Amino acid sequence: MSGIPLTEDLSAGAAVIVVGIDAAGRPAHPGLAEALATAGLVVGAARHLAAVPVPPGCPTVTLGPLTPALDRLGAAVAAGDHAVVLASGDPGFFGIVRRLRAAGLPLRVLPAVSSVAAAFARAGLPWDGAAVVTAHGRDPRPALNACRALPAVVVLTAPGAGAAELGAGLVGWSRRLMVAERLGTPDERVTWASPAEAAGRTWADPHVLLSLAPAAGAGGGTGPMRVDNQPAAAPAGGWALPETAYAHRDSMITKAEVRALAVARLRPRLGRLVWDVGAGSGSVGIECALLGAAVIAVERDPRAPVRANAARHGVDLRLVTGHAPEALRGLPDPDAVFVGGGGTDVLAAVAERRPDRMVVTLAALDRVAPAVHLLRAAGYAVEGSQLAAARLADLPGGSLRLAATNPVVVLTGERR
Ligand SMILES: C[S@@+](CC[C@H](N)C(=O)[O-])C[C@H]1O[C@@H](n2cnc3c(N)ncnc32)[C@H](O)[C@@H]1O
Numbered sequence: 001m002s003g004i005p006l007t008e009d010l011s012a013g014a015a016v017i018v019v020g021i022d023a024a025g026r027p028a029h030p031g032l033a034e035a036l037a038t039a040g041l042v043v044g045a046a047r048h049l050a051a052v053p054v055p056p057g058c059p060t061v062t063l064g065p066l067t068p069a070l071d072r073l074g075a076a077v078a079a080g081d082h083a084v085v086l087a088s089g090d091p092g093f094f095g096i097v098r099r100l101r102a103a104g105l106p107l108r109v110l111p112a113v114s115s116v117a118a119a120f121a122r123a124g125l126p127w128d129g130a131a132v133v134t135a136h137g138r139d140p141r142p143a144l145n146a147c148r149a150l151p152a153v154v155v156l157t158a159p160g161a162g163a164a165e166l167g168a169g170l171v172g173w174s175r176r177l178m179v180a181e182r183l184g185t186p187d188e189r190v191t192w193a194s195p196a197e198a199a200g201r202t203w204a205d206p207h208v209l210l211s212l213a214p215a216a217g218a219g220g221g222t223g224p225m226r227v228d229n230q231p232a233a234a235p236a237g238g239w240a241l242p243e244t245a246y247a248h249r250d251s252m253i254t255k256a257e258v259r260a261l262a263v264a265r266l267r268p269r270l271g272r273l274v275w276d277v278g279a280g281s282g283s284v285g286i287e288c289a290l291l292g293a294a295v296i297a298v299e300r301d302p303r304a305p306v307r308a309n310a311a312r313h314g315v316d317l318r319l320v321t322g323h324a325p326e327a328l329r330g331l332p333d334p335d336a337v338f339v340g341g342g343g344t345d346v347l348a349a350v351a352e353r354r355p356d357r358m359v360v361t362l363a364a365l366d367r368v369a370p371a372v373h374l375l376r377a378a379g380y381a382v383e384g385s386q387l388a389a390a391r392l393a394d395l396p397g398g399s400l401r402l403a404a405t406n407p408v409v410v411l412t413g414e415r416r
Contacts, residue, residue, distance in 0.1 A: 014077045016105045017084050018091045020112030021048050023183040024121060028052060029110040032084075040081025043069045047185075048086035066096075070103045077105060088206065089114035094134050094156050116154050119180040119208045122190045130154055135161035144169040151213035163209045167198025170211065178210040179203055235290035237313075239263060241283070245313075247305040248281035254340055257389040258361060258408050259284055265359045265412045266336040268293035275334040277324050277350065278341020282306035282317070285338070289315035296320060296334070298327050325349030344370050351378035351413075358413040368409050380413030 017035040021028065032052060036042065042054050043061045054060060061069045069085075076083040087096045090111040100107055120127035130152040135143040140161035147153045147170055155166060163179040170177070173195065181189045181204045189204070198209075240260035243253050254262060268274050268288035276285030279297035286309055289295045295317040297306050302321050310317050320327050324346045336357040337350045344367075350358060351374070358380065362368050368384070375382045386409050390402035 013106065014080050014082055015108050016073055016077060016100060017082060017108045017110065018097060018100065019052075019084060019086055019110045020089055020091050020095075020114075021051060021086055021184070022112035023089045023115040023118040024113035025118075025184040025188070026113065029112060031110045035082065035084050035110070038082050039084040040079070041072060041076040041083040042086065043073060043083065044086030045088075048088070051185075052086060066099055070099070070105075073100070073105055074103065089116070089118070094132070094136070113184075115156070115180070115183050115206070115208050118183045119154060119178065119190075119210055122180055122183070123178050123210060125152075125210075125212075127152070127154070132156070135166070140165065147175065147209075147211035148173050153211045155209040155211065157205075157207055157209055159205050162205065163193075163198045163203045163207060164201060165199075166209055166211070167193065167195045167200075170195035171199060174214060176212050176214065178212070179207055180210070181205075181207040183208070233292065235287075237290075239287040239290055241287070243283075246281040246283045246286075246309045247312075248283075249301075249304065252280035252304070254280070254284050254361060255389065255405055255408070257405070258387050258410060259287065261385075261387065261410055262338055262340075262359045262361060263287045263291070265410075266293075266338055266357060268295075268336070272335040273332060275328070275331070275337040275350070275355075276317075277328070277337060277339045277346060279306050279319075280304060280340060282309045282319075284340060285317055286310055286313050286315055288336075288338075289313075289317050293336075296331055298322065298324050298331075300324075300327075328353070343367075344374055347371055347374050348378070351375060351380065354415060356415050358411075360411040360413070362409045362411065363406060365409070368411070371411060375411065375413040378413075379416050381416050382411055382413045384409055384411040386410075 019029055019032050019035060036055060039058055041059050045063050049060055061072050063069055073083050091097045092109055093114050097109060116132055131146055131150050132154050133143040133146045134156040136156050136158040143155045144166055167177060175195055177193050177195060177198045179191045240256050242256050246253055262284055266274055266288055268291040270292035272293045274288040274293045274295050276295060276297045279285055279299040282297050285295040285297040297317050298320045299306055300323045306319050324342045328349055333353050334355045337355045339346060339360045360371055372382050386407050388407035389405045392400050393403040395401050
């Protein structure tokens with residue numbers, strides 16, 4: 001094909017050209033006419049097929065169910081024909097590109113303005129911090145709970161899981177809703193409503209829903225609302241996992257009860273870098289990574305199963321094999337550091353890097369006071385506690401007893 005380059009990946013041969021239909025009201029992508037002119041097949045929702053000049057005689061498939069369309073697309077490409085798929089907005093954003101790729105089809109994508117961008121533009125609001133969730137083709141409750149939890153959320157809706165249903169679920173929450181129906185078409189309508197008002201009306205599909213807390217820009221009073229609109233997702237499998245969730249050598253693992261406090265105190269989240277110094281099994285760093293942080297694990301024993309444990313939990317952390325404090329040299333500055341192994345020389349080297357927070361676990365009591373003094377002298381407010389979990393264990397005959405685990409002192413240093 002000549003003219004407008006369709007994507008960076010201009011591989012030779014037949015391809016499926018996925019063309020976004022703009023939700024902001026702009027004309028079609030300039031590559032559309034050329035794509036249609038050479039197409040052996042055009043696939044799209046009825047409203048999209050009606051919106052573009054499909055050449056007379058060109059076969060079309062109306063969506064509907066996707067599987068028959070995928071079969072037809074595969075056959076067209078195998079026969080050496082280009083095919084065009086019409087989709088809404090940016091087809092790579094909560095769109096059909098995922099399914100087409102999964103089907104192994106060769107793709108070129110011509111995106112348009114997404115309904116999400118168009119809706120925020122209609123509201124005259126920035127959306128770089130907004131959470132985008134979908135109720136399309138799935139249980140709508142997670143999308144509803146995102147609206148309840150966060151100040152600025154946009155929901156891609158579906159028939160039966162739209163502004164009326166979500167509005168009903170938001171009654172009792174202080175939210176202003178904006179419903180954007182049929183964006184970019186002559187029937188476009190944008191309506192501000194309270195949750196109760198949204199619940200009581202019928203809305204045309206397709207529409208997107210903006211859910212805004214007053215402080216997020218919808219006007220009205222401001223409440224005490226979190227400013228970080230996108231908290232790290234809590235890991236589906238939880239954290240403070242039992243030791244059995246990790247390979248470990250000679251019990252070189254921070255116990256679950258201690259790990260729960262240590263990880264909480266490190267405040268891991270997306271955008272923060274955590275060092276796990278003396279990583280052992282890597283369990284503390286891995287749980288920080290599960291909560292969204294970038295992690296560097298420093299461990300002197302090359303046989304320590306940090307990598308295997310990280311792979312098992314599906315997180316990517318950087319492992320530095322070496323002795324602290326030397327191994328810390330040259331590493332990027334951390335936001336928070338867990339020191340599970342190493343002496344005061346390690347603590348001193350870490351404090352020099354000025355992380356916001358340091359969490360130190362100590363089994364040897366004689367090391368507690370020097371560590372506290374060192375951290376205070378380095379400008380950290382320190383608090384500590386001793387944790388001694390006694391775990392339930394079975395006795396013969398159905399009785400239970402308490403089995404003590406070793407006490408550990410947990411210090412938290414917060415930079416003043
Ligand atoms: C599968 S998602 C596709 C999102 C699309 N890729 C985009 O960037 O806009 C389908 C949902 O997008 C929203 N949507 C798509 N086009 C729209 C439009 N023109 N006006 C309002 N909402 C639209 C609706 O919530 C619809 O149910």
